Amino acid sequence: MLGVGAYRTRSRPALGAVLPVPISEMTWQLTDEKNQRVRPADWIDRPVMVFFGFTWCPDVCPTTLSDISLWLEELGAEADRLIVALISVDPERDTPDALAAYVGNFDPRILGLTGTADEVARAASEFRVTYRRVDKDDGDYTMDHTAGVFLFYPDGRFASIIDFHDDRRFAVPKIRRTLS
Amino acid sequence: MKHLLLAATLSLTASAALACETVTLGDLSVEHGWSKVTIGAGRPGVFYVSISNVGATDDALVGISTPAAGMPMLHETVVKDGVASMPHAMSIPVPAGQSVQLSPGGYHGMLMGLTAALKEGDSFPVTLSFEKAGEVTVNVEVLSLRAEGPDCADAGQ
Ligand SMILES: [Cu+2]
Numbered sequence: 001m002l003g004v005g006a007y008r009t010r011s012r013p014a015l016g017a018v019l020p021v022p023i024s025e026m027t028w029q030l031t032d033e034k035n036q037r038v039r040p041a042d043w044i045d046r047p048v049m050v051f052f053g054f055t056w057c058p059d060v061c062p063t064t065l066s067d068i069s070l071w072l073e074e075l076g077a078e079a080d081r082l083i084v085a086l087i088s089v090d091p092e093r094d095t096p097d098a099l100a101a102y103v104g105n106f107d108p109r110i111l112g113l114t115g116t117a118d119e120v121a122r123a124a125s126e127f128r129v130t131y132r133r134v135d136k137d138d139g140d141y142t143m144d145h146t147a148g149v150f151l152f153y154p155d156g157r158f159a160s161i162i163d164f165h166d167d168r169r170f171a172v173p174k175i176r177r178t179l180s
Numbered sequence: 181m182k183h184l185l186l187a188a189t190l191s192l193t194a195s196a197a198l199a200c201e202t203v204t205l206g207d208l209s210v211e212h213g214w215s216k217v218t219i220g221a222g223r224p225g226v227f228y229v230s231i232s233n234v235g236a237t238d239d240a241l242v243g244i245s246t247p248a249a250g251m252p253m254l255h256e257t258v259v260k261d262g263v264a265s266m267p268h269a270m271s272i273p274v275p276a277g278q279s280v281q282l283s284p285g286g287y288h289g290m291l292m293g294l295t296a297a298l299k300e301g302d303s304f305p306v307t308l309s310f311e312k313a314g315e316v317t318v319n320v321e322v323l324s325l326r327a328e329g330p331d332c333a334d335a336g337q
Contacts, residue, residue, distance in 0.1 A: 066328060145264060
């Protein structure tokens with residue numbers, strides 16, 4: 001927590017905003033769509049782009065992953081070092097297999113990460129992401145969740161957020177700044 | 181071979197025309213009905229469409245129904261303080277002289293209780309109910325999960 005406080009003071013966040021912890025100080029552990037365990041240390045020295053969502057989400061999540069796929073295509077091989085991950089906020093339904101079937105529809109560089117409820121909660125808190133289960137009348141449920149795409153420099157420092165409604169013309173330069 | 185090619189051309193034309201055809205109901209015209217592939221039938225499908233009102237009277241889309249889903253509903257994706265949610269939309273205004281889009285990241289039809297998984301190239305009817313104009317049915321084309329909308333020559337999307 002000390003590290004987080006120091007970081008926030010140094011970079012003077014906008015009023016009320018709380019920045020994600022640097023990747024190098026994160027402690028989560030998750031499982032990818034190929035059933036491999038993934039830790040923040042695996043991402044050191046690589047630029048990182050992370051988005052939280054869930055595969056039962058019909059609108060925001062496929063739209064964001066389509067956008068991300070277009071950005072990656074525009075960047076081409078330049079983005080090959082970039083770690084791109086969708087972290088599920090619905091681990092109850094999003095098993096590694098469910099994520100594999102889902103991310104397979106988008107750019108092959110996009111990973112899907114899930115875990116136990118506690119593992120996901122820890123990752124979300126380190127990214128400063130919020131999510132909430134919304135129950136519907138028929139016993140089904142959906143999830144509200146932070147929709148931005150988080151960017152980090154190769155040294156793990158938080159770089160910027162691409163907001164859900166940001167124009168593509170602004171998204172690609174933001175990603176490019178994390179790549180060099 | 182010739183026949184195969186011809187068949188392929190025909191089916192492409194047919195599927196492109198489906199989402200691009202315009203259906204009118206009084207002063208309303210409805211076009212570009214499309215949806216996305218679903219993985220299985222357990223996940224909800226989505227429905228997007230463009231509606232324009234060339235008349236002098238405001239109208240509103242108040243509901244949808246389709247044989248493809250047991251519980252279709254109108255939703256609006258709202259991003260507030262960075263958090264996305266999709267509350268039920270009781271009614272989507274279609275003001276006089278304006279057009280409204282059900283499109284990714286905004287208003288959409290949420291197709292819960294799908295009768296079958298939606299596969300790329302499939303199509304299904306959706307009936308739209310308007311407060312004043314009544315009901316109209318459009319054909320909806322299922323595009324890939326990555327699709328951003330149908331490719332129509334009139335470039336409405
Ligand atoms: Cu919805």
